[in-house]
Each structure stands twice: as structure tokens, then as C-alpha cells.
Amino acid sequence: DNERDEEIYKSYDNVTSQLPILHHWPPFSLLHYQSCWIPNVLLPITMAIQSYFNPRPADILLVTNPKSGTTWLKALAFATLHRHTYSLSDHPLLTTTPHDCVPFLETLFSHRTIPHLNILPSPTIFTTHLPLPLLPKSVLSCRIVYLCREPKDTFVSLWSFNERMSISLSGATNRNEGFEFNKAFQLFSQGIAPFGPFWDHELGYWNGSLRRPEKVLFLRYEKMMEDPVNHLRRLAEFMGCPFSTEEQRDGVMEDLVGLCSFDKLSNLEVNKSAVNIDGETSKAPMAPNYYFRKGKVGDWVNHLSIEMAEKLDAITKEKLHGSGLSF
Ligand code: A3P
Known part of the structure; x- marks a missing residue:
């Protein structure tokens, strides 16, 4: 009912x-x-998700702090869940961005209508950046996969992404003038960043995974980079579609890891595109190629001073103290 939905969104606007x-x-x-x-x-949009997102038990919700490897996790989860439907030579990920294969809840709820998600095939994979306390209680009826990343690398990736978006926007409108690195660092260190504080976000899902390991799988970007195949095995088991002995023998996991690798995805035409989702280059808030920068562990050394790194490490240590989570 469009009018009812418009009223709902208007109340959230207020x-x-x-x-x-x-x-x-x-x-x-x-x-x-x-x-x-x-x-x-x-x-x-967040308020609409809080009130109207009601996943089914078989659904899978991928969650990340921005720039923690969302694009990669989307590709891996999608390729794993649908591996019996698509062949490697004719795979949707070769022609469609991971973000179009697995939409953000924030996008699904952005059209000023409450989406009818229950008509989607079950299970469906959803994604969000929202912290656990902001999601409706019903999310624990489905399965959550959380991917976290080392804070210094996440910060550098986040700054680069926002800087790129700002420059692209200012080129068209002159409203923004990029994003000063030191200013961004200062804010991030204070916990002020989209969906932040960064550490609270991680701790919410970390504690959730300790309390309900069958409901929350907690993954780490750096460990996945070290051993992607074993992580894919765990991901498939958690998602309820484990790789069979034959699949393991035939190298299916290695194939999917290859398909979703940074080198493979970032070199596909669809992901190299600099045209934004609305089809305009000039006002692009974000284009597919923004999601692929370096894909490396430890790139912070090229951006942060020793003092900055020490400061962020100290904050991280203090914030995560006693939680069992550390970097
Ligand atoms: P860098 O900026 O450090 O290169 P998100 O997908 O959450 O927006 O995170 C983006 C970060 O993940 C970027 O990090 C990007 O390069 C990296 N990335 C994108 N695709 C990847 C993949 N297939 N494998 C590993 N890292 C990937």
C-alpha cells in the first residue's frame, strides 16, 4: 500500500x-x-529496517563495518549458495557486481516502500552495515555472518572510499572539497564514523557469536586472506550448504575462491566501471570500481604515521580489553 508506506517514511523523515x-x-x-x-x-531507512525487516529462519544476513570486505563476502556467500545453479564459465558474478547479486538492506528499504522480502526465494542473502543493537530482535531467527577487519586498514580503506566519493561529488556540484585525512583520523579515533563506533560494532557481533555461535559466525578479513579455502568450508557449513566430499575432492572450493578473488573480480569489466549505480558518471556517489582498491593486508603502513598507528592500536586495545577479541 503505497500511501501507507509514504506516511511511514514521512514519520521517519520527521x-x-x-x-x-x-x-x-x-x-x-x-x-x-x-x-x-x-x-x-x-x-x-534504518528506522524502516528496524520496524519491518523480518527475516525467515533460512535467510542469511551478512554484516560488516564499512570497508571490512563486504564485497568479497557477498561474492563468496552468493557463489557458495548458488553453486548448483551456475557454472563457472557462465556465472552471474562475471557480469554483475557482487553488490547487485546481493543487495544491501539499506538499498532494499531505500525506495520509500516497505519491500516484500518474504516473496524472495528462501534462503535469500541480505547484507547490512547496521550494528546488532539497531537490528530488530528477529534477526537472531536467521543466521548472521559477520566479517571484521583490522582497524588501521579499515580506516585507510574507509577514508579512501569517502574521499573518492566526495571528490566525485564536488566535481559535479562544488559542495564538497574532498576529505582531509587527519580530520578523518581524528573522528575515527573518537568512534565517529559511519555506523561507528567501529569497536562497538565489532564487539556487538563478537559477543553475539560467543553467546549464540549457531546464529552468528564471526570471520576476520586477515584470516580469510591467509586461508580462504578453509574459511569457505566453514561459511558453507554455517549457511547450511556444506561442500560434499566429492566437491572437496573436485576442487570446487578452490574454484569459488578463485572466482571471488580480488584479482579476478577487480579485472572484470563490470567491476572496473566508473559509472555510478544511477548510470551517471558526473554525480557518481559510488561506482563499482570504488569497491576495489588494493585488497591487501597491512596497507596502512603507506598512509599512517607511526604515531597515528600507535594511537589507534592503543585505542583498539583499550576498547577490546577483556573481550577476547584482539588485533
Ligand atoms: P582496500 O581499500 O584496503 O583495498 P567493502 O567491500 O566492505 O566496501 O571493503 C572494501 C575493501 O575490500 C577494499 O579494501 C577492497 O579493495 C577490498 N576488496 C574488495 N574485493 C575484495 C576481494 N575479492 N578480496 C579481498 N579484498 C577485497
Whole structure:
């Protein structure tokens, strides 16, 4: 019912417009909502997800802090779940971006209508950046795969991405002037970043995985890079579609890891595209090629000073102290 949905979104707009914008994180403005920093354009959408996302038990929800390897996880989960449907030579991931194969909840709820997700095939894979406390209780009826990444690398990746988006936007509108690195570092260190504080995000799902290991699988980017095949095996088991002995013998896991690798995906025409999702280059908030930068562990050394690295390490140590999670 379109009118009802429009009323719902209007009420969320009203709440959003009453909250002060507390920080600029180019090209976004961040609002503080339920202890989380949410880009203002995403707040009405977040509220819609909180009220109307109701996954089925077989569904799978992928969750990340931005720039923790979402694109990779989407590709791996999609390729694994649908491996009996598609052949490697004619695979959707060769012609469709991982983000179009596995949409963000934030995108599904962005059209000012409440989407009818229950008509999608079961299981369906969804993705979100929202922290656990902001998701409806019903998410624990489905299975959650959380992927985290080392904070210094995540910060560098996040800054680069936002800087690129800001420059692309300012080229078209002159509203933004990039994103100063030191300013971004200062904000990030204070916990101020989209969907942040970064550490609270990780701790929410980390603790969730300790309490309900059958419901929350906690993965780490660096460990996946070290041994992707064994992680893919665990991912498939958790998703309820384990690789058979024959598949393991025939190298199916290695094939899927190859298909989803940074080198393979980043060299496909569809992922090299600099045209944004709305088909315009000029105002591109984000184009497919923004999601593929280096894909390396430890690239922070090329961007952070020793002092910055030590500062972020100290904050991380303090925030994660006693949790059992460390970097
Ligand atoms: P870098 O900026 O360090 O290169 P997200 O997908 O969450 O937006 O995260 C983007 C980061 O993941 C970028 O990191 C990007 O290069 C990296 N990445 C993208 N695809 C990848 C893949 N297939 N394997 C490993 N890393 C990947």
C-alpha cells in the first residue's frame, strides 16, 4: 500500500529532521541515533529496517563495518549458495557486481516502500552495515555472518572510499572539497564514523557469536586472506550448504575462491566501471570500481604515521580489553 508506506517514511523523515547533524563525514552528515553514527540519508531507512525487516529462519544476513570486505563476502556467500545453479564459465558474478547479486538492506528499504522480502526465494542473502543493537530482535531467527577487519586498514580503506566519493561529488556540484585525512583520523579515533563506533560494532557481533555461535559466525578479513579455502568450508557449513566430499575432492572450493578473488573480480569489466549505480558518471556517489582498491593486508603502513598507528592500536586495545577479541 503505497500511501501507507509514504506516511511511514514521512514519520521517519520527521524524526530525522529533528536530530542535529553532529559531524560531517564527507560526503555524509552523521546523526547520533541509538548510540550509533548514522549518515543522515540512511536514518529513515534504518528506522524502516528496524520496524519491518523480518527475516525467515533460512535467510542469511551478512554484516560488516564499512570497508571490512563486504564485497568479497557477498561474492563468496552468493557463489557458495548458488553453486548448483551456475557454472563457472557462465556465472552471474562475471557480469554483475557482487553488490547487485546481493543487495544491501539499506538499498532494499531505500525506495520509500516497505519491500516484500518474504516473496524472495528462501534462503535469500541480505547484507547490512547496521550494528546488532539497531537490528530488530528477529534477526537472531536467521543466521548472521559477520566479517571484521583490522582497524588501521579499515580506516585507510574507509577514508579512501569517502574521499573518492566526495571528490566525485564536488566535481559535479562544488559542495564538497574532498576529505582531509587527519580530520578523518581524528573522528575515527573518537568512534565517529559511519555506523561507528567501529569497536562497538565489532564487539556487538563478537559477543553475539560467543553467546549464540549457531546464529552468528564471526570471520576476520586477515584470516580469510591467509586461508580462504578453509574459511569457505566453514561459511558453507554455517549457511547450511556444506561442500560434499566429492566437491572437496573436485576442487570446487578452490574454484569459488578463485572466482571471488580480488584479482579476478577487480579485472572484470563490470567491476572496473566508473559509472555510478544511477548510470551517471558526473554525480557518481559510488561506482563499482570504488569497491576495489588494493585488497591487501597491512596497507596502512603507506598512509599512517607511526604515531597515528600507535594511537589507534592503543585505542583498539583499550576498547577490546577483556573481550577476547584482539588485533
Ligand atoms: P582496500 O581499500 O584496503 O583495498 P567493502 O567491500 O566492505 O566496501 O571493503 C572494501 C575493501 O575490500 C577494499 O579494501 C577492497 O579493495 C577490498 N576488496 C574488495 N574485493 C575484495 C576481494 N575479492 N578480496 C579481498 N579484498 C577485497
